[in-house]
Amino acid sequence: MSAIDRSLRVIAIDDDPFELKLITHQLSRLGQHDVMVFTDPVEALDCIDEAGVSAFDLVFCDLQMPGIDGIAFQRRLVRSHFEGELVLFSGEDDRTVQAAANLARRQQLRLLGILKKPINLEALRKILVAATPVSSDETKPARKMYSPEELRRAIDNDELINFYQPKVLLADGKPIEAECLVRWQHPTDGMVYPDQFIPVAEQHGLIDDLTHLVLTKALDQSAQWRKAGLSLRVAVNISMDNLSTLDFPEKVMAALETAAMPAESLILEITESRLMQDPIAVLDILTRLRLRRVRLSIDDFGIGHSSLAQLRDLPFDELKIDRSFVHGASGNPQKRAILQASIDMGRQLGMQTIAEGVETIEDWKVLKDLGCELAQGYFCARPMPGEKMPRWISDWRQRYQEIERESVLLS
């Protein structure tokens, strides 16, 4: 049995001290992990509250405990904004455990898996392999939220700028698209990322203006690339809130006309971060965009509400597989299975498949083996200002040759 090479910070909770001894022993056989054990869930929660929401990567919790049971424990964990992953272990029957697991998922806890008692070492090893450690606070950008007034001013003062991240063909390394990612060049705070202002825009009716600005700039950039001899489609992210006004396709067509770009050169990436308010309006808008040859991509496929029902009902051209199934798939059978199924399904539905979050040569290679068409991620390029694209393309051509040689050696 091979050990896990990274060290995880683990809390284990069980009212039975013998079970705790057992799991501690098993964890130690599987690598150097930092393990704290508690027979009292309340003490464990106090410890989590004190140490901070990101102080532990994994919590193993027994379902059947006197006092606070596993379900009440989950509820408290949600309230603590715990950022690590949860593993339920239990001797209860499957249906009870599944119900507890569903409950955890519904409460947005990161449920990593279920272990049946007595715990099997191989099952435990699989759980540890699949774990995604919480990144430390230092690596996270400061999370300041902005007011709608500040954002309004930024739009009016032209402080929003577009970056572009290329998408390349896995078959021959050719860059054929670039996703536009908006940034806020804040006068005092420096570069501000979309997760800090898109929700504000959505909640305060600024999203249409923001999207229009981003779209106009992206099409201008695309026209400039074209003049310089680069043919890159440009992809713009669209919020569900953009799809509530029926004249959205007309606005998009007008922007294309102003930039003198064909509809085929534009892709709209649609994420569904929440349930559709008005599914008929969305279907109406997307169908009309498609009739006019604008390409549609289902973004972050596999998480949130980007689901199979969307694929069935909406006319997408491109299936963009969420990063959480991509990076690390070569060493993780679960991720790999989902990745394979998504790629196969996209192909059978006649869609172009793209994987986001490609960070290593192993990620690149597994996508190529599984027949995915496009790759996007730090492995190829970080998002960059539009004018840097021609230079990146010539550098990438060289690097691609080396990658090809290296991936032959990997097989």
Ligand SMILES: [Mg+2]
């Ligand atoms: Mg996107």
